[in-house]
Amino acid sequence: MSRPGRAFHYDRVQRGFHWLMAALIVVALALGIYAAWQVPGTSPRREILDIHKSIGLTVLLLLPLRFVYRLVAGEPAYRAPPSRHAHIAATLAHLTLYALMLLLPVSGYVYSAAGGYGLPWFGVFSFPRLVPVDKALSQAGYGAHYWIAWGLGIVLGLHVLAVAWHAWIRRDEVMGRMWPARGDASV
Numbered sequence: 001m002s003r004p005g006r007a008f009h010y011d012r013v014q015r016g017f018h019w020l021m022a023a024l025i026v027v028a029l030a031l032g033i034y035a036a037w038q039v040p041g042t043s044p045r046r047e048i049l050d051i052h053k054s055i056g057l058t059v060l061l062l063l064p065l066r067f068v069y070r071l072v073a074g075e076p077a078y079r080a081p082p083s084r085h086a087h088i089a090a091t092l093a094h095l096t097l098y099a100l101m102l103l104l105p106v107s108g109y110v111y112s113a114a115g116g117y118g119l120p121w122f123g124v125f126s127f128p129r130l131v132p133v134d135k136a137l138s139q140a141g142y143g144a145h146y147w148i149a150w151g152l153g154i155v156l157g158l159h160v161l162a163v164a165w166h167a168w169i170r171r172d173e174v175m176g177r178m179w180p181a182r183g184d185a186s187v
């Protein structure tokens, strides 16, 4: 139930995490697909992959901060609460996105680390190699990375379609929870 004075949208920190990480993930997806089409070992595939890994590992570092903040801050109230089923479906979809946001960079890390490849962060430093160099492990990491990337692409597509449906067809408050109208974003 909504209480007077209670926010009906995610707070600034949660919105910041959501939109920053959405941008990083969309760019990482595009760069990963582009790199996959290039011949291994050639330029600009190497440079693109260095940026891809740096962005992906940034997502991995931000995720626990976002998740813990989300657990502490909770979710905003609804002006018009959805049905129980709709709320459960949305929560499951969001949990799936959180899981994929973890598994995708972890599998990319295993693929690169076990393959003996670099783990750069924008040329500033390199991440430690926490797994042994092992061809079979690297191949497994690649297989997982490939299929988890497909999974994320599909669930993300559904997420964006669901939001578009709320925004343009039902014209309800869902989009405003993550993108409040001007003047509404007090926190």
Ligand code: HEM
Pocket: 018, 021, 022, 023, 025, 026, 070, 075, 090, 094, 095, 097, 098, 101, 156, 159, 160, 163, 174, 175, 176, 177, 178, 179
């Ligand atoms: C690019 C277009 C995107 C739009 C328009 C969008 C929009 C939204 C909106 C409106 C919500 C609030 C939904 C609600 O309160 O029920 C939301 C939540 C969420 N979105 Fe997105 N989103 C986008 C991209 C992404 C991406 C790329 C990811 C990550 C892969 C993502 C992950 C999430 C998660 C995990 C939540 C739940 C937040 C929470 O409760 O902690 N979104 N999104």
Ligand code: HEM
Pocket: 024, 025, 028, 029, 030, 031, 032, 033, 035, 036, 037, 049, 052, 053, 055, 056, 057, 059, 104, 105, 106, 107, 108, 109, 111, 112, 119, 145, 146, 149
């Ligand atoms: C948000 C995080 C990430 C996303 C969305 C993502 C997405 C993708 C996608 C879509 C591909 C193309 C897959 C294919 O068609 O073969 C790809 C390839 C790749 N990713 Fe990622 N990735 C992420 C994180 C990482 C990380 C953290 C690393 C390593 C540290 C990494 C290493 C690679 C490599 C090396 C390839 C090239 C595969 C190949 O063609 O051999 N990725 N990634």
